[in-house]
Amino acid sequence: MEPSKTTLTDGERATYEWQLDVPGFGEAGQQKLKDASVLVSRVGGLGSVVAYELAAAGVGRMVLAHAGDIKHSDLNRQLLMTHDALGTARVASAERRLLDLNPRLEIVKVPENVSEANAARLVGDVDIIVDCAPLFEERLAMNRAAVGQGKPLVECAMYELQAQITTVIPGETPCVACLHPEPPPAWQRRFPVFGAVSGTVGCLGAMEAIKVLSGLGEPLAGRMITMDMRHMSFHTLKLKRRGDCEVCGNPNAET
Amino acid sequence: MKVEVEYTAQLKVKTGVSADSYELDEGARVSDLIKAVAAQHDIAEFLPSSLLCFVGGTQADDDQSLSDGDSVTLLSPISGG
Structure with missing residues (x-):
């Protein structure tokens, strides 16, 4: 994180006084x-x-990476997209909605999904990444870039009424490739989803980012929360780093 | 010995149950349990490498020994955003 450019204004103190x-x-x-x-x-x-909560909390700058235009089937869960913006770029709708909430926010729109080709550049432009991609190929590319550049990575994911979240601290915790070295063959691009489930884990992901950035509390470093909202069951699991991980492999790590 | 197994994510949907239990020989390891689960449920699409196993809430390797009464969580990776 760069040194402060400007101190908090009176308007910002008024907006954030409860937090x-x-x-x-x-x-x-x-x-x-x-x-x-x-x-x-x-x-x-x-x-x-994630983006909406971080905008509300007063994060100064956000890079939003997402390709494509808004479709009808986005609107059950993609809360930054609106019906009147159907057929227009997702990142444009996201920018508009976020600036409605927080006009001080600086937004960089990237109308691309993360890939091996752009991950290093995107990661190099930020302090932390919140990974919400639906494909393991994207997650593994992002993980490789984040670990290589020593940037923390909040990993949140959902499926059906279930969700998983952990935070990768490079050099300290297992990385995504420790857990899943290759894209799992059973995962399919289309997955069952209620917006309330993705929104729940989105709030948790935003809170993890706020904690890592501000030093507040204890992030999910080396731990994963799993949840099943069908039964409202929540568990915390302790993760293990792989000594032979090709991304973060540490010969001194326990295997 | 008897161990309790809880399924998560796609695995829970695939097996159709949240949890069940297995009788294993003394000295059985995680890999033996996975074989027993695969004999009971059609989980071939998650094998051999798309499962994470946790014993008592801590991630375990295939060669970790199990004990009577262990609680095991089997987790399949998800990526929905």
Whole structure:
């Protein structure tokens, strides 16, 4: 994160005064959010809510990467997309909705999905990544870039009424390739989804990013929360780093 | 010995159950449990490498020994956004 360009304004203090009261956060935490730049990889069902919560919390700059135009089938969950914007670029609708909420936010629109070709460039432009991509190929490309550049990566995902979330701290925790070295063959691009499920894990992902950026609380480093909203069951699992991981492999890591 | 197995994500949908239990020989390892699960349920699409196993909430390798009464979670990776 770069040094502060500007201190909090009176308007920002007024907007964020209720969260400035959070113990361990305060003006120092708010300043860190203002100075931060976050990449949200796809602003779909999950990433829309991540971006909206981060905009509300006062993150200063966001890079939004998502290809394509809005379709009818996006509208059950992609909360930054609107009916009147059907057929127009997703990132344009996302920008409009986010600026309605927080006109101070600086937004960089990238009408591309993350790939091996652009991941290093996108990661190099931010302090942290929240990965909300629907394909493992995208997640593995993002992971490789994040680990290579030492940038934290919040990994959140959902399926049906279930969700998983963990935070990768390069050099400290397992990375995505430790868990899934290759795209799992059973995963399919189209998955069953309620917006309330992707939105739930989106809020958790935003909170993880806020914590890592501000130093608040204890991120999900080396831990994964799994949840099943069909039964409202939530579990925390301890993850293991792979010594032979080709992305983050550490010969001293426990295998 | 008897171990309890909980299924998550796609695996839960595929098996059609949230959990079940298995009788295993003494000294059985995680890999033995996976074979027993595969004999009970059609999980071939997740094998050999798309499953993560947790024993007592901590990630375990295939060669980790199991004990009577262990609670095992089998997790399949998901990527929905």
